[in-house]
Amino acid sequence: MLEATLTTPVLETLTTQPSRSLTLEERFETEAMPHMRQLYGTAYRLTRNAADAEDLVQETFLRAYRAFAGYTPDTNVRAWLYTILYRVRADHYRRVGRSPQTVELLDEGPAVAPPQDAMAQGQEEIARALAALPEAFRAAVVLRDMQDFSYDEIAGILAVPIGTVMSRIHRGRALLRTALAGVVRS
Numbered sequence: 001m002l003e004a005t006l007t008t009p010v011l012e013t014l015t016t017q018p019s020r021s022l023t024l025e026e027r028f029e030t031e032a033m034p035h036m037r038q039l040y041g042t043a044y045r046l047t048r049n050a051a052d053a054e055d056l057v058q059e060t061f062l063r064a065y066r067a068f069a070g071y072t073p074d075t076n077v078r079a080w081l082y083t084i085l086y087r088v089r090a091d092h093y094r095r096v097g098r099s100p101q102t103v104e105l106l107d108e109g110p111a112v113a114p115p116q117d118a119m120a121q122g123q124e125e126i127a128r129a130l131a132a133l134p135e136a137f138r139a140a141v142v143l144r145d146m147q148d149f150s151y152d153e154i155a156g157i158l159a160v161p162i163g164t165v166m167s168r169i170h171r172g173r174a175l176l177r178t179a180l181a182g183v184v185r186s
Contacts, residue, residue: 028068031077032061038078038147039085045142046089048131056092060085079153082143086157129179137172144169 043053063084130138143149155162
């Protein structure tokens with residue numbers, strides 16, 4: 001599983017030499033890496049596949065690391081990483097749309113275990129309802145209700161006007177309420 005921890009030498013360096021300026025790698029490790037679990041959670045909710053989510057997060061951090069020299073310190077690194085995540089995802093979908101489709105053969109190769117994390121927490125109905133949302137609504141709802149981004153930040157991440165963000169969140173929540181109405185009654 002993905003781990004976002006600081007190495008011991010970096011921690012010792014940060015605590016023993018506060019006057020020394022941090023290297024680019026140390027800054028990246030202290031500012032960006034703590035957001036890895038949240039990014040993975042969002043990527044998983046968007047892709048609905050653990051392997052695809054890991055690939056998405058890996059590519060996000062690779063691009064972030066390459067561009068970190070241009071990152072302005074003390075700005076919202078979380079929103080910057082989510083913007084990269086959504087752009088990587090969009091690039092992936094564009095690439096998939098251009099490539100030939102492959103089909104997995106049943107009864108061949110190892111079986112893939114179902115994701116147990118959501119099932120173990122009793123959230124399977126919510127996860128299913130969220131997965132059934134159209135992509136545009138799901139992205140907005142996940143960023144607002146699960147990642148606690150502001151409307152302005154979501155508009156920047158998704159590159160849409162704030163009114164569109166508000167509309168997508170409202171419609172997405174309405175679709176979730178409708179989908180979960182039967183679950184609450186039973």
